[in-house]
Amino acid sequence: MDVAGRNLSKENAPPPSNHQTAATSEMVKMTATTVQHQHPTNAVDISSEQDPLKKVAKTASYGESGLVILPDVVRRMDGLACSRHAGVMVLIDMVEAHSSTYWITDMDLFYSLSHTVVIAGGFAALYIVYQVLNTVYTIFFHPLSHVPGPWYLAASRIPYIRHSLNGTLLPWMQALHERYGEIVRYSPNEVSVISGKENPWQEIYGFRTGKQKGVGSFEKDPAWYPTPMNGVPNLLTAPGDNHGRQRRVLSHAFSDRALREQEGLLQSYVDLLISRFRDISDRIPEYAAGGDGWDSTGKIELCKWYNGFTFDVITDLSFGQPFGSLADMKQHLWVGNILEGLKAVKFAYVTHYFPFVRRLGSLIINKSQIQKRIELFKWIQVKTATRVATETQRPDFVTAVMEHQKGRFEEDDGKHAEDLRKGELVSNLGLFLVAGTETTATTLSIGSYFLLSNPAIMEKLKQEVRGRYKSNDEITVDSVTNFEYLNAFIHEVLRYYPPVPAGFMRKVPKTGADVAGVHLSGKGNVSISINQYIANRSSLNFTDPERFVPERWLASRPKRYAKDNLAVVQPFSFGPRNCLGKNLAYAELRLVFAKMLFNFDMELDERSAGWESRLQHHTLFYRPDLWVKLTAVTD
Ligand code: HEM
Structure with missing residues (x-):
């Protein structure tokens, strides 16, 4: 198939080389060592030709060892490429398409690839530096850095996601609360609370009356609420x-x-x-x-x-x-x-x-x-x-x-x-x-x-x-x-x-708020929830929490x-x-x-x-x- 999804026929193709069926990466490597850079050699009128591969066939010349040299004009042809890097993508497609028949290559391809590798490497290095700095920030300087919890959870939400997807969230969270107490930071921007001197339900989910009068509302965290099927907000999702x-x-x-x-x-x-x-x-x-x-x-x-x-x-x-x-x-x-x-x-x-x-x-x-x-x-x-x-x-x-x-x-x-x-x-x-x-x-x-x-x-x-x-x-x-x-x-x-056992996540309002005696900043995109299952099974809240006792x-x-x-x-x-x-x-x-x-x-x-x-x-x-x-x- 060509880049436009058409079938390639061999009659359109240049003659096969002696070297056949090499993998793409192998070809690029060999090209680097065996082919000298060559400039476009021919200028054929290809304006009437529609099929990009036929254009290639008409304009390509064949180097030593059966290598195909593509003139720049090919790379600029409509639908093929406008830039050098896009050109590389197109050429790679062609190489793959023809790899069982002959090689297509060009030193430009190699140069472009090495450019791409250098740029990609640069981005990768920058990304790593960014991640390291970000990790240091979330652990030591984030507005939640004073909330108890293990440092590695402050750095990454992956463990939380893993437990959530595996169905092991509840025992995992329970162990965290047993170790760190009534309020725990379990991801870079998320906190779970299970008890407090004041009722944390009132502090987070309650009407803004009494002590909460001046505190903004904890709106629902959209991360937890999928859009309804017709895209129209309903009671659960409407702000x-x-x-x-x-x-x-x-x-x-x-x-x-x-x-x-x-x-x-x-x-x-x-x-x-x-x-x-x-x-x-x-x-x-x-x-x-x-x-x-x-x-x-x-x-x-x-x-x-x-x-x-x-x-x-x-x-x-x-x-x-x-x-x-x-x-x-x-x-x-x-x-x-x-x-x-x-x-x-x-x-x-x-x-x-x-x-x-x-x-x-x-x-x-x-x-x-x-x-x-x-x-x-x-x-x-x-x-x-x-x-x-x-x-x-x-x-x-x-x-x-x-x-x-x-x-x-x-x-x-x-x-x-x-x-x-x-x-x-x-x-x-x-x-x-x-x-x-x-x-x-x-x-x-x-x-x-x-x-x-x-x-x-x-x-x-x-x-x-x-x-x-x-x-x-x-x-x-x-x-x-x-x-x-x-x-x-x-x-x-x-x-x-509780049939909905893990928390219904809410965003801490811009005003910031106190929950379970801990001040939570309105900055840092902070979310909080009460994990009912864990609150209901905690000895902080109940005598014999693991016993089923209707009499209580x-x-x-x-x-x-x-x-x-x-x-x-x-x-x-x-x-x-x-x-x-x-x-x-x-x-x-x-x-x-x-x-x-x-x-x-x-x-x-x-x-x-x-x-x-x-x-x-x-x-x-x-x-x-x-x-x-x-x-x-x-x-
Ligand atoms: C034992 C049964 C039920 C339990 C434990 C339960 C639990 C809950 C919980 C925890 C929420 C809040 C969810 C959140 O904020 O993310 C909720 C919301 C809601 N539930 Fe139930 N529910 C039950 C039965 C029902 C029934 C029978 C209906 C009838 C249609 C219903 C309709 C709703 C609606 C419409 C909301 C959204 C309310 C709003 O945001 O204004 N639920 N439910």
């Missing part, structure tokens, strides 16, 4: 005022009133889940052969079903149509894809700091994964448009927003600058599909595992639920809201395994746990950007746990012994199969 406007509108879909109105829909999916489990565990003939999420002995793999449940709830509330995993009794294709896609979030961080990695994109990114993302986005777009065009008063997210906006969806600011725009609705419904599903399903799975592996806790909860309710109908959102031991159990699950959350908690710092547990984040779906999530968790305990005796299957140790952390927790035997206890 300051834009976020405030969107949140004011969307809050109507998540208010107490909205949740009450959504309860019928929510309960219908909880009941469908329970009735599927009954049918399978009762081994009715239709299901006896096993299927997607259960086996032929009637045992059930809970994670798949919990995913099906949370995705059905969110897709129905968003688009008026569920994925249908519970109805079809098989996991919808996109559930797996969305969960896999979440793993890629950490690449956003890598490409933020190392943009050149983006260029490797096509090599490292699975193209079919991208195609699936595009298809998913199109699906969201179509379903949103269909839902918006449907006249209905069903109590879902879209109805709540449309009621508030009097049925309007504007393409731009127009007259109603406070409204949510169409693109923003699409972007946010796409966000709900991710934020509102895996998080809740993870908590359900982990909570079930803790029930199954803590018989005393399971027994206590079972007795309380069965003593409290006489039928499934009595288990309502209202009645479970103040169920103290059930709530204590859920809080402890969220303490032990009771009003009359045992004295031993009286000093536990419960305020440090914030699985839904804190302040103006906390989780919008928190009430919905609690309602789902309480209803499912209460109805599971009311309807079934549960037993861990031996396939899932030690399940917890196989959880993997990649932004969220990835769960292995959780097999259980359910025995229905009521009609």
Whole structure:
């Protein structure tokens, strides 16, 4: 192929030399020793010739040993080269193209290459000097140089990235905090904090009131937030005022009133889940052969079903149509894809700091994964448009927003600058599909595992639920809201395994700020976060942090746990950007746990012994199969 991608034919080519099939580098080396520099020898009219290689053939002369001498005119030909260095690139291409037939070379090529090598070497040396000086600066003179942490992490973010990509971030960070205390610098410009005399949640994420009144807001660090699929900022990614406007509108879909109105829909999916489990565990003939999420002995793999449940709830509330995993009794294709896609979030961080990695994109990114993302986005777009065009008063997210906006969806600011725009609705419904599903399903799975592996806790909860309710109908959102031991159990699950375990990174404001008694400068592009998992497992905050003890959350908690710092547990984040779906999530968790305990005796299957140790952390927790035997206890 020639430089323009055309096939080269041998009839266009100059005669072959005696020396054939030498590698390019070898040729350059030999040229340097055997060929004298020669000036262009011929001036042929090549203006009518279109094919660059034919031009070469017409104008080249052949030196001793069959070497081809290219006149300067060739290098200046259209499409070939305008400068000497670009010319080298073209010539190299030609050499490679013809290496099996004959040699093309020129002393100029050698000179140009040696020039290039010298310049590249110069740049490399400058780069090394820059890196050394930069390292000295970040370790000793950076505004974070007073924050505890190992020197090599002050110099490089590579260890952090390595642990993040390997899924070993949590134990690594835990070890750092154990060694350096409540605040640690773990990369040149990033700090993690897990406790403090004042509540660090308030200091970083809280409303700017009280002691924080004069302190600027800690805005989200864009390194951690990938752009939504349609490029339109949503609640998670929109900055300051834009976020405030969107949140004011969307809050109507998540208010107490909205949740009450959504309860019928929510309960219908909880009941469908329970009735599927009954049918399978009762081994009715239709299901006896096993299927997607259960086996032929009637045992059930809970994670798949919990995913099906949370995705059905969110897709129905968003688009008026569920994925249908519970109805079809098989996991919808996109559930797996969305969960896999979440793993890629950490690449956003890598490409933020190392943009050149983006260029490797096509090599490292699975193209079919991208195609699936595009298809998913199109699906969201179509379903949103269909839902918006449907006249209905069903109590879902879209109805709540449309009621508030009097049925309007504007393409731009127009007259109603406070409204949510169409693109923003699409972007946010796409966000709900991710934020509102895996998080809740993870908590359900982990909570079930803790029930199954803590018989005393399971027994206590079972007795309380069965003593409290006489039928499934009595288990309502209202009645479970103040169920103290059930709530204590859920809080402890969220303490032990917060579904978003590593920090939500925030930028220290220009004003600078004090966090955990340490002053952080507004200079130096500094980011900070609270690593929940580590804060929640630290003896700085809890007695017996590694023990699962729901009782620590009771009003009359045992004295031993009286000093536990419960305020440090914030699985839904804190302040103006906390989780919008928190009430919905609690309602789902309480209803499912209460109805599971009311309807079934549960037993861990031996396939899932030690399940917890196989959880993997990649932004969220990835769960292995959780097999259980359910025995229905009521009609
Ligand atoms: C156990 C379940 C859940 C947990 C632990 C959880 C946790 C979180 C956390 C930690 C954030 C803050 C993320 C950040 O600042 O980077 C967040 C934000 C958010 N979550 Fe949840 N979430 C859960 C369920 C839900 C549900 C059911 C929905 C419903 C759609 C939802 C919708 C959202 C939204 C829209 C935001 C962005 C809020 C904003 O920035 O204004 N979440 N969630």
